[in-house]
Amino acid sequence: DPKIIQKPKYLVAVTGSEKILICEQYLGHNAMYWYRQSAKKPLEFMFSYSYQKLMDNQTASSRFQPQSSKKNHLDLQITALKPDDSATYFCASSQDFWGPYAEQFFGPGTRLTVL
Amino acid sequence: GDSVTQTEGLVTLTEGLPVKLNCTYQTAYSDVAFFWYVQHLNEAPKLLLRSSTDNKRTEHQGFHATLHKSSSSFHLQKSSVQLSDSALYFCALRRNNNNAPRFGAGTKLTVKP
Numbered sequence: 001d002p003k004i005i006q007k008p009k010y011l012v013a014v015t016g017s018e019k020i021l022i023c024e025q026y027l028g029h030n031a032m033y034w035y036r037q038s039a040k041k042p043l044e045f046m047f048s049y050s051y052q053k054l055m056d057n058q059t060a061s062s063r064f065q066p067q068s069s070k071k072n073h074l075d076l077q078i079t080a081l082k083p084d085d086s087a088t089y090f091c092a093s094s095q096d097f098w099g100p101y102a103e104q105f106f107g108p109g110t111r112l113t114v115l
Numbered sequence: 116g117d118s119v120t121q122t123e124g125l126v127t128l129t130e131g132l133p134v135k136l137n138c139t140y141q142t143a144y145s146d147v148a149f150f151w152y153v154q155h156l157n158e159a160p161k162l163l164l165r166s167s168t169d170n171k172r173t174e175h176q177g178f179h180a181t182l183h184k185s186s187s188s189f190h191l192q193k194s195s196v197q198l199s200d201s202a203l204y205f206c207a208l209r210r211n212n213n214n215a216p217r218f219g220a221g222t223k224l225t226v227k228p
Contacts, residue, residue, distance in 0.1 A: 031214060042221040043152075043160065043205055048214055056215045090159060094214060102214050106159035 003027045004107035006091050011112045013081050020067075021076040021110045023091030031055075031097040032074035033104060034066060038087035049074055050097035081114045088112070117142045119206050121219035128196055129227055136191040136222045138180075138206030146211045149182055149189045152218075154203040163204070164191070167211070201226045 007022040025032060034046040048055040052068040063085075065077045078085060091107040118141045128134055140149070148167040152160040166173045169184045178193045189206060203223050207216040 033214070042203070043218040045215045045217070056213065058215060097214050098212055102209075103162055103165070104214070104216070106161065108159050 004091060004093060004105060006089075006107040006110050008110060009108065011110055013112065013114050015081060015083060015114060017081050018077065018079045019081065019112070021078070021089050021091075021112070023074050023076070023107060025072050025091070025093040025105075025107070027093055027095070027105065028072075029093035029095050029105075030071065031094045031102070032068070032072075033092040033094075034074065034076050035090040035092060035106075036087045037090060037109075043090075046076075047074075048097070055097060078112075083114045086112060086114045117144070117147075117208055117210070117217045119208055119217055119219035121204075121206055121222050123222045124220065125223050125225070127225045127227065130198055131195050133194050134192065134196050134200075134224065136204050136206075136224065138189045138191065138219060140187050140189065140206075140208050142208060142210075144210050148209050148211060149180075150205075150207040150209065150216065151178070151180060151189070151191050152205040152207060154205065154221075156202070160205060196224070196226045198226050198228065200224060 004025045031050045033048045036044045047066045063079045067075045088109045088111045090109045092104040094102045094104045122137045151164040153163045154160040166182045172181045180191045205221045206219040209216040
């Protein structure tokens with residue numbers, strides 16, 4: 001059974017629209033993260049959360065907003081979509097935010113294409 | 116800021132040959148951990164190796180790496196590559212008080228029969 005679920009697997013959107021990428025983890029982890037991977041930037045850290053609290057935000061744009069309704073959920077809302085947002089978005093989680101149990105496990109990803 | 120450099124974008128080898136994927140870094144911090152992730156085609160990245168101890172060899176699944184702080188390097192090696200090793204390999208560093216890894220650009224390893 002998959003321990004980190006990302007939905008949908010593939011997503012096509014039009015420029016200017018808004019989409020929400022879903023991430024749920026069933027590993028009992030306390031920290032969750034979002035990454036983006038595209039041809040221009042192979043693997044790019046975006047956000048980290050620990051116990052539903054934002055720890056780090058390395059995205060330059062406010063169009064990207066993480067949403068954590070439960071400790072094991074970290075969704076990513078993207079507004080005013082642009083073609084440059086086309087990428088695979090990976091969710092990850094770790095047992096703890098730092099220390100020896102901070103190893104991150106990645107979900108299968110959502111491939112977003114913006115037309 | 117922190118940075119990780121992987122000099123080879125693409126490496127193509129014949130099965131059975133040794134491989135060395137280079138990784139060098141820059142950081143002003145001493146409390147840092149280093150990682151190698153592997154990503155097979157259409158899959159998620161998975162942790163392959165990690166280390167924070169200078170001059171100590173770490174091994175997993177036939178791969179090994181040794182952190183050398185004197186040369187700011189954490190190269191990945193394997194003595195004999197297999198077809199199944201074809202994948203994208205990322206080197207990364209992370210400060211121990213901040214779980215936001217900085218990744219290198221990645222090296223695509225292709226192993227041919």
